[in-house]
Amino acid sequence: MKASLFSAARYHGPAEDVSWPVGGTVYSAEHAQQSLQASLDQFAMADQLGYDWVSVAEHHYSPFSLTPNPMVIAGALTQIVKRAKIALLGASIPILNPVRVAEEFAMLDTITGGRVIAGMLRGTPNEYVTYNINPAESRGRFEEAMRLIQMAWTETEPFGWQGRYYEYRTISIWPRPVQKPGPKIYMSGSSPESGEFAAKHRIGLGFAVTNVPLAAKAAKHYREQAARYGWTPEPDDIIYRVGIHAGRTDEEAIEDFTRAAALGSTNSLTMANRALESNIAATGYYGRDVDNQRKRLMPSTLRERIDEGRLLLGSPDSIVKQIEVIQRDLGAGVLDLTVMHQMGAPTLRSIELTGEKILPRIRGW
Amino acid sequence: MSADTKTMPLMWLGGGGDGGAAALLAREMPVQHASAAGAAAFLRGADARCHLAAMGPRAADALALALEHAANIETLTLLAPPEISSLDAGLAAKLKALEVPTLVLFGAAMSAHPGTPGTQWRRALGKGHLVYVYGAGDAMDTERPEAVASLIRDFIARREGFLVRAADDRLHP
Numbered sequence: 001m002k003a004s005l006f007s008a009a010r011y012h013g014p015a016e017d018v019s020w021p022v023g024g025t026v027y028s029a030e031h032a033q034q035s036l037q038a039s040l041d042q043f044a045m046a047d048q049l050g051y052d053w054v055s056v057a058e059h060h061y062s063p064f065s066l067t068p069n070p071m072v073i074a075g076a077l078t079q080i081v082k083r084a085k086i087a088l089l090g091a092s093i094p095i096l097n098p099v100r101v102a103e104e105f106a107m108l109d110t111i112t113g114g115r116v117i118a119g120m121l122r123g124t125p126n127e128y129v130t131y132n133i134n135p136a137e138s139r140g141r142f143e144e145a146m147r148l149i150q151m152a153w154t155e156t157e158p159f160g161w162q163g164r165y166y167e168y169r170t171i172s173i174w175p176r177p178v179q180k181p182g183p184k185i186y187m188s189g190s191s192p193e194s195g196e197f198a199a200k201h202r203i204g205l206g207f208a209v210t211n212v213p214l215a216a217k218a219a220k221h222y223r224e225q226a227a228r229y230g231w232t233p234e235p236d237d238i239i240y241r242v243g244i245h246a247g248r249t250d251e252e253a254i255e256d257f258t259r260a261a262a263l264g265s266t267n268s269l270t271m272a273n274r275a276l277e278s279n280i281a282a283t284g285y286y287g288r289d290v291d292n293q294r295k296r297l298m299p300s301t302l303r304e305r306i307d308e309g310r311l312l313l314g315s316p317d318s319i320v321k322q323i324e325v326i327q328r329d330l331g332a333g334v335l336d337l338t339v340m341h342q343m344g345a346p347t348l349r350s351i352e353l354t355g356e357k358i359l360p361r362i363r364g365w
Numbered sequence: 366m367s368a369d370t371k372t373m374p375l376m377w378l379g380g381g382g383d384g385g386a387a388a389l390l391a392r393e394m395p396v397q398h399a400s401a402a403g404a405a406a407f408l409r410g411a412d413a414r415c416h417l418a419a420m421g422p423r424a425a426d427a428l429a430l431a432l433e434h435a436a437n438i439e440t441l442t443l444l445a446p447p448e449i450s451s452l453d454a455g456l457a458a459k460l461k462a463l464e465v466p467t468l469v470l471f472g473a474a475m476s477a478h479p480g481t482p483g484t485q486w487r488r489a490l491g492k493g494h495l496v497y498v499y500g501a502g503d504a505m506d507t508e509r510p511e512a513v514a515s516l517i518r519d520f521i522a523r524r525e526g527f528l529v530r531a532a533d534d535r536l537h538p
Contacts, residue, residue: 144499144500147473148473148499151473151497153485155483156484157483157484157488157495158485158494158495158518159483159487159495159497160494160495160496160497161473161496161497161499162496162497162498162499162509162512162513162515162516163472163473163499163500164499164500164512164513166499169494169496169527169528169529169530170494171530294511
C-alpha cells in the first residue's frame, strides 16, 4: 500500500467564511503566504520521510484551499520534492482549457523526469459556477477533454480537434510527457457513471469526500465493469482520500484535532451554499445516483467521520487498525492522507509519526 | 461563404447518404455525388473547377484526380482514408508533391489508438491538415454530420485561413 500526503493548502487567517463563494474583505495576504509556505514545507517533509506521493488539488473562491490552480503549486513542488511522485488530484478539466492542461502536465512531467500523476476530475459542483460552465455539460466536457489531453500527449504530428465542446485547428504541444503514453491518469469515481467510464478506458479511480461504505460499493462496481472490458484493476488503480491526524496517544490526537476543528474553517465548499447546490443538482449534475452523491457532500460529526472511514485519528497503532478496515473493505492501493487543519507542531508531529510509525507497517499490504 | 464557394461544386466520392455532412452542405452549395469516372469526366471539361471530398477507400481515386487535375481542384477533403500502406506505391510516392490544399479527417473514437493512421497521413502530405472528429469513427459524416460539415465548409471557404479563427465571439455588443 502506498501513501500520499495531501494538503489543500488551507488558508489560516481572518475570513468571513460563512458561505460560498467567500469574500475577501478581511483577507490577509500575510496569512495566505504563511499558509501556503506551511503546506510547501510539509510536502518537503513528507518527501524526506518516505511518503510515496505528495498530492494537491483544485478548489476555488474559498479559504478551504489556496491552490485554485494546482499546476502552479505543483511547479513549486518540483523544486523541493526530489523523490516522491507529485500527484495532481486533480485538475477540474471540464472547466479548463484542455490543451493548456495537457501542456501543464507535460511541463511538470518533464521537469520531474516523469514523476507526475495526472488526476483529472469533474471537481466539486460549485466549481462550475467559478468559470461559468453549465454543470449539465460536466460529464460530456470531462470525457471529451480527457480524450483530447491524451491525444495531445501522444499525437506526434500537428492535429486539429473538432469536438462537441472544444474546437482547435492545430495542436502540437511542447514539451511532451516523459512517461509514455503519458502520466498515469486517475479520475474521481464515486458515481456509477464515472466507474463505468474509468473501467471502459482503463483509468485509475480516486475517491474523495466520501466514506468507506460508499467507496467500497463504487469500487465493486468499477471492478465489475472492468471485468466486462476484460481487465482487472490493480490495487494502485484505486486511491482513497482520508483525513488523518496522528498523535503519540489516542488522547493527544483527539484533543489536538478537536481543538483545531473548533477553531478552524468549516467551509464545505458546495454544501456551504445550499441554494446554489440545489440549482446545480437541478441541472442533472449528479447523475443517476443523485441521493448518495449529494449525501456524501454533507458535513458529518467527528464520530461519524471516524466510524465511516473519513478520518484516521489516534495513535499510530490505532490508525493502523483503522487503515486495516479500509484495506479490507475497499482494497485501495493508495491512501491520500489529508492534512485537515494546520495546527503547527501537532501537524508536523502527525506527518512525522505517520511517516515513521505507520507507513512502514502498511507498505507491504 | 464567398460567391465562388456557393457556386463551385463539391464533388463527393463515396458515402454521403441522407442526413450526412454532404446533405447538410448541399443546402448551401452544389454537392454532386460522383463516381471517380464521373468526376474525371467533369474535370476534363473546359474551365472546370471544383472542390473534392472522398469517403474512406475512395481517397485513392480522389488523390489520383487531385494529382492529375491540380489546377482544377480547389480543395481536397479525405474522410477516414485507409492506411497509407494500402495505397498504390506510385500514388503514395507523389503525396508530398500534391499542391491541392488537403484536409484529412479521422474519427477520435475512444477505441482508436492515438497516433495512427492520422499521423501517417499528416506526415505523408506535405501541406495537408489533420483534424480528429470527436465522438465519431469511420462513419463520421453520419455520426457527427454538423461537425464534419462545419469543418469542410470552413476549409472550402478559407483554405489555409481556416487555421485562424474568424468568428466574432463577443457575447454582447
